Amino acid sequence: MFLLGHSCWSYVFSKLTGRQVKVYIPAYVALLAGVLPDFDIYFNLLIQHHTYTHSLIILLPICAVLIIRFKGLGLAFSAGILSHLLADSIVGTIPPLYPLSNFQLGVSLGLPSPADTVLEVGALGLVLVLSYLNGDYKLVTESQGESVYLVIPTVSIIALTLLFAGDNNVSLTAFAFSRKALTLVTLGHAVLLGILGLGVVQGVRAIIVDRKQPSPASSPLARMPQP
Known part of the structure; x- marks a missing residue:
């Protein structure tokens, strides 16, 4: 799955889990x-993409530590992390037992494919609805300091996309509009990044x-002698 779907499904799973555990x-x-x-992808020279960080025997212990240390917040965060593996196993496969085994698990609906496009664009739609219901839309429509942290997922999505394309000699412009399904996913990325960018502003x-x-302390009234 592309980063549009991963970030949006993560938001949905994390937020719904957080609401259930009241954090x-x-x-x-x-x-x-x-x-x-x-x-x-940042460490492409050291480890192969889609191996260690997509393995259940690696991520489950990490998530367990997060839950023990941060309780409900760790659970909500872990739900977002594990949603990545769930999504990848639907459109492709994951190596759940890596590095012990190269066994691949997944439905392999295809990437790109109509199914993936529905999942990606549908996830974006769910984010828009859920953010309206929980009030997160105000991070974009109102001026508040917390909104600046949206720069973190924004930069992550852009940087990972550029690095992956560079490492695999992929022309993003040609690839993004090579199929109708990819065009919709590309537009979805643009919408998400545009919304996040507005939030950062x-x-x-x-x-x-x-x-x-x-x-x-610097106001004139504060400097006046008190009776």
């Missing part, structure tokens, strides 16, 4: 969790406004 997981964390297994704006406001 708040920030939007940027919920979006980032499902992208983390693809961080092996709102966050920067909030920080600038906050810094321009005089502190209580």
Whole structure:
């Protein structure tokens, strides 16, 4: 699955899990969790993509530690991480027992494929609905400092896409519009990144406004002698 689906399904799984265990997981964390297994792309010279970070015998112990250490928040975050493996096993396969075995598990509906496009674009639609219901849409429509952290999943998605394309000698422009299914997924990425980018702008704006406001100690009233 592409990063559009991974980030969006991660948001859905993390947020719904967080609601069940009554913990708040920030939007940027919920979006980032499902992208983390693809961080092996950053270390392409050291490890092969889609191996260690897509193995259940590697990720399950890590998730267990997160849950023990951070309780409900760790559970919600782990749900986002594991959603990556679930998504990849639907459109392709994963090596759940790597490095002990190269056994591949998955439905292999295809990537790209109509099924993948439905899952990717559908996930984006669910994010829009869920963010409206839980109030996260305000990170984009209102000026608030927390919005600036949306830069983390934004940069991650862009950087991983560029690195993967470079490592595999893929022309992103030609690939993105080579099929109708890919065109829809590409437009979905553009919509998601556009929304996140707007949120980052709102966050920067909030920080600038906050810094321009005089502190209580520097106001004229604060310097007046008290009776």
